[in-house]
Amino acid sequence: MSLALPNTTNVPPGGWFYTVPETGARFTGANYPHLESQIIGHYHVAGVEAPSRDGLFQRVQEGICAEHPDYCGAAVTVNPSSGNAGQHVYQMALQCLRTLIAHLAGSGERVTQEHAERRAGVCVTCPQNQILEGCSRCNMNTITVIVSKIVGAKKTSVDDRLRSCAVCHCTLRAKIWVRHSAAWNHMPEKQRKQLPPHCWLVTEKGS
Numbered sequence: 001m002s003l004a005l006p007n008t009t010n011v012p013p014g015g016w017f018y019t020v021p022e023t024g025a026r027f028t029g030a031n032y033p034h035l036e037s038q039i040i041g042h043y044h045v046a047g048v049e050a051p052s053r054d055g056l057f058q059r060v061q062e063g064i065c066a067e068h069p070d071y072c073g074a075a076v077t078v079n080p081s082s083g084n085a086g087q088h089v090y091q092m093a094l095q096c097l098r099t100l101i102a103h104l105a106g107s108g109e110r111v112t113q114e115h116a117e118r119r120a121g122v123c124v125t126c127p128q129n130q131i132l133e134g135c136s137r138c139n140m141n142t143i144t145v146i147v148s149k150i151v152g153a154k155k156t157s158v159d160d161r162l163r164s165c166a167v168c169h170c171t172l173r174a175k176i177w178v179r180h181s182a183a184w185n186h187m188p189e190k191q192r193k194q195l196p197p198h199c200w201l202v203t204e205k206g207s
Contacts, residue, residue: 003065004061004065005065005072014067016029018035018039020039025046027042035060036060096170096175100170100175110177110179113154116154117157120172122200123172126198128196128199129166130165131164147174150178154177180204184205
């Protein structure tokens with residue numbers, strides 16, 4: 001199974017690293033752009049043809065995921081227009097949750113109970129609060145385990161009415177507990193434009 005990093009914003013366990021197979025040189029970076037610039041510079045100095053930027057990222061990703069498979073998730077390769085659309089949505093939901101876990105691993109921060117309750121109150125009245133399409137085919141135990149890693153023992157008074165966001169496919173019981181930047185910064189622009197104006201992701205922006 002092909003594995004993929006949840007994002008390039010958070011620092012993976014063990015940091016960003018790569019060993020150049022042609023020379024054996026190992027590099028580490030504070031972030032991916034820093035690592036990439038070192039590697040490409042090394043290729044030029046060594047007189048070895050550097051891989052494409054996409055190719056280099058794939059190599060770095062494979063190396064990190066090989067050492068830390070629990071941090072990475074299954075790469076989403078399913079065409080949503082195909083008959084496996086339900087599985088595609090499920091994989092997107094897992095990818096979202098893994099991104100939130102990566103954020104917490106980096107900062108360890110959750111919002112306050114009052115803040116989470118306020119967000120939950122918005123979500124339960126939102127028409128985008130829906131059961132994931134195709135979830136009868138999902139391994140719901142996997143989602144439950146990942147959610148528990150994010151929220152721990154924390155709950156809101158309306159947890160039993162929180163489903164998943166139909167826009168981003170993330171489990172709302174988990175998403176309401178993370179800092180706004182963790183959810184917003186990793187959301188594609190296309191999804192941001194689909195959020196209703198009353199969504200807390202929109203109203204909290206810039207606050």
